[in-house]
Amino acid sequence: MEAKAIEAEGLVKAYGKDVRALNGLSFEVEEGTVFALLGPNGAGKSTTVKVLTTLTLPDEGSASVAGVDVAAQPDLVRRTIGVVSQGSGVDIQATGRENLRLQGQIYGLRRSALEQRAQELLEQFGLADAADRVARGYSGGMQRRLDIAMSLVHDPKVLFLDEPTTGLDPEVRADVWRHISSLASEQRKTVLLTTHYLEEADQLAAELAIVDRGRIVAQGTPDELKRELRGDAIHVELDRSVNGSASGALAAVEGIRDVTVDDRALRARAVDGGRALPAVLQALEWHGIGVASARVARPSLDDVYLRYTGRTFDAAEAETEVTR
Amino acid sequence: MTLVRQTGYMTVRHLRELWRQPWFIAVTLVQPVIWLLLFGALFKRVIEIPGFHAHSYIAFLAPGIVVMTAMFNSAWSGMALIDDINRGVTSRFLVSPVRREALIAGRIVKEAVVVVIQSVIIVALALVVGASFPGGPGGVAALFAVSALLGATFGALSNGFALIMRQEEALIGAVQFIVLPLTFLSTTFLASNLMPKWIQHASDFNPVNWAVLAGRTATSTHPDWGLAASRAGFLLALLAACLVFATRAFRSYQRSV
Numbered sequence: 001m002e003a004k005a006i007e008a009e010g011l012v013k014a015y016g017k018d019v020r021a022l023n024g025l026s027f028e029v030e031e032g033t034v035f036a037l038l039g040p041n042g043a044g045k046s047t048t049v050k051v052l053t054t055l056t057l058p059d060e061g062s063a064s065v066a067g068v069d070v071a072a073q074p075d076l077v078r079r080t081i082g083v084v085s086q087g088s089g090v091d092i093q094a095t096g097r098e099n100l101r102l103q104g105q106i107y108g109l110r111r112s113a114l115e116q117r118a119q120e121l122l123e124q125f126g127l128a129d130a131a132d133r134v135a136r137g138y139s140g141g142m143q144r145r146l147d148i149a150m151s152l153v154h155d156p157k158v159l160f161l162d163e164p165t166t167g168l169d170p171e172v173r174a175d176v177w178r179h180i181s182s183l184a185s186e187q188r189k190t191v192l193l194t195t196h197y198l199e200e201a202d203q204l205a206a207e208l209a210i211v212d213r214g215r216i217v218a219q220g221t222p223d224e225l226k227r228e229l230r231g232d233a234i235h236v237e238l239d240r241s242v243n244g245s246a247s248g249a250l251a252a253v254e255g256i257r258d259v260t261v262d263d264r265a266l267r268a269r270a271v272d273g274g275r276a277l278p279a280v281l282q283a284l285e286w287h288g289i290g291v292a293s294a295r296v297a298r299p300s301l302d303d304v305y306l307r308y309t310g311r312t313f314d315a316a317e318a319e320t321e322v323t324r
Numbered sequence: 325m326t327l328v329r330q331t332g333y334m335t336v337r338h339l340r341e342l343w344r345q346p347w348f349i350a351v352t353l354v355q356p357v358i359w360l361l362l363f364g365a366l367f368k369r370v371i372e373i374p375g376f377h378a379h380s381y382i383a384f385l386a387p388g389i390v391v392m393t394a395m396f397n398s399a400w401s402g403m404a405l406i407d408d409i410n411r412g413v414t415s416r417f418l419v420s421p422v423r424r425e426a427l428i429a430g431r432i433v434k435e436a437v438v439v440v441i442q443s444v445i446i447v448a449l450a451l452v453v454g455a456s457f458p459g460g461p462g463g464v465a466a467l468f469a470v471s472a473l474l475g476a477t478f479g480a481l482s483n484g485f486a487l488i489m490r491q492e493e494a495l496i497g498a499v500q501f502i503v504l505p506l507t508f509l510s511t512t513f514l515a516s517n518l519m520p521k522w523i524q525h526a527s528d529f530n531p532v533n534w535a536v537l538a539g540r541t542a543t544s545t546h547p548d549w550g551l552a553a554s555r556a557g558f559l560l561a562l563l564a565a566c567l568v569f570a571t572r573a574f575r576s577y578q579r580s581v
Contacts, residue, residue: 053419054418054419055415055418055419055578055581056578056579056581057578075421078420078421085412086412087411088411088412089411089412089413089415089416090411090412090413091337091408091411091413092411093341094337094340094341098337098340103420105330105333106330106333106417106422107421134344
């Protein structure tokens with residue numbers, strides 16, 4: 001039996017009485033792939049990473065990385081993994097090279113091997129010119145690249161990237177994506193990525209899991225997940241908020257499924273969206289519901305998210321903002 | 325061995341950080357000088373009080389200022405740790421194979437180094453303004469050693485509090501709550517026989533006073549090495565306890581993340 005790169009089984013973690021960050025979360029990651037945990041802020045992604053990287057212990061459940069139990073042998077796990085945590089772990093008072101050097105020393109690299117490895121990573125991540133400048137003066141993108149370089153100094157088998165592009169400009173994000181995808185394809189590393197960007201998971205992950213309220217609600221390749229939705233998405237923008245009556249209006253339309261209405265946004269699914277749309281519009285008009293615009297889209301991960309959690313991704317994000 | 329090496333790496337990091345803040349160094353070095361001259365001038369005539377057996381107040385005060393400075397400086401050690409926590413640096417170390425003891429020890433060794441440098445400056449200045457240390461270089465070295473011990477102890481304590489409180493305001497409050505009372509419940513400024521009885525008793529349990537007593541006798545004409553050694557021993561035991569406390573405090577931090 002081949003051990004998975006990452007296994008999590010029934011993880012539960014509560015903070016205080018009210019916050020249940022993980023609520024029976026389980027998943028497995030194949031070796032040498034990029035796996036994404038996708039979910040809004042507060043879904044439990046970061047807590048999962050903290051458990052898997054030995055930073056904190058779960059209340060219940062078990063987890064192993066590269067076949068080693070995280071609770072039983074944390075030190076062994078720490079030697080196998082590289083971690084880029086949310087925010088940053090860069091010492092901004094030190095230069096890029098000093099940061100890499102200290103990180104390497106911790107893992108037992110010495111003298112010429114250490115210097116060589118630091119230089120190699122500085123070049124690989126486009127930081128060679130800034131290597132001897134204090135990291136306080138680095139741009140957000142440079143600090144993030146240094147973060148990733150630092151996590152790679154000891155050539156770890158498994159890499160954890162917790163929201164690696166949050167807060168970065170779109171261009172910088174694309175650059176970081178390029179680095180991440182080469183880690184799996186060229187260096188055969190297992191990468192666990194958490195993100196609340198749908199497109200990031202779509203772009204980078206071979207497989208992804210949708211996390212909602214501390215549980216995995218769906219798992220598969222991005223294409224599989226979209227295919228499961230069977231058919232196209234129909235998005236209709238109504239000219240006013242009507243709520244319940246709009247779903248009723250479409251109940252009789254043939255081939256229309258999964259109707260949801262959120263304020264003025266109506267969504268539905270159909271095997272062939274283009275053919276179903278006229279009937280949808282007709283039915284709405286018949287019930288006196290005005291339409292501002294309508295379109296048919298191939299299923300997106302947002303639709304996947306809606307299907308498994310009953311809310312759109314944006315709504316879930318807004319909700320967590322409020323509860324904070 | 326690994327622990328020693330890792331402590332070395334961490335110490336280098338902290339000293340380098342200090343080296344890059346010239347203003348901070350300047351303030352750190354000037355402040356004890358101000359204490360010495362200010363208190364030296366303010367309390368100059370207390371040696372005229374009957375029962376105060378000293379020839380010059382500056383000579384009496386200097387070991388006290390060395391010790392007080394060691395505590396004042398090191399008690400803030402945890403602030404830099406909170407900064408590291410907020411920047412994610414601590415979490416990064418905690419998911420690496422670095423030993424927790426090294427994370428604390430690196431900061432404490434740095435504090436001890438700073439304490440020794442400050443102590444050298446204070447003693448040199450005291451000599452300039454006319455104090456003498458009849459105990460000789462050996463006595464002065466012993467004074468440096470106990471002040472470094474005290475600095476390390478308060479450094480460890482401060483880092484332990486930092487890991488538990490994780491909030492700068494809370495740590496500032498705690499440090500201020502502790503530091504001044506400990507200074508005044510000691511013989512830093514006044515001879516023991518002139519203090520109220522209850523302060524005399526309290527000072528027996530005050531680590532600041534242990535360091536002042538040990539440092540003052542070591543630098544005096546007839547050093548009482550038994551007294552110095554016993555107080556240094558107390559300090560060493562307290563330091564060990566504080567190191568254990570600070571290292572354990574990582575558990576509290578990890579439960580909170």
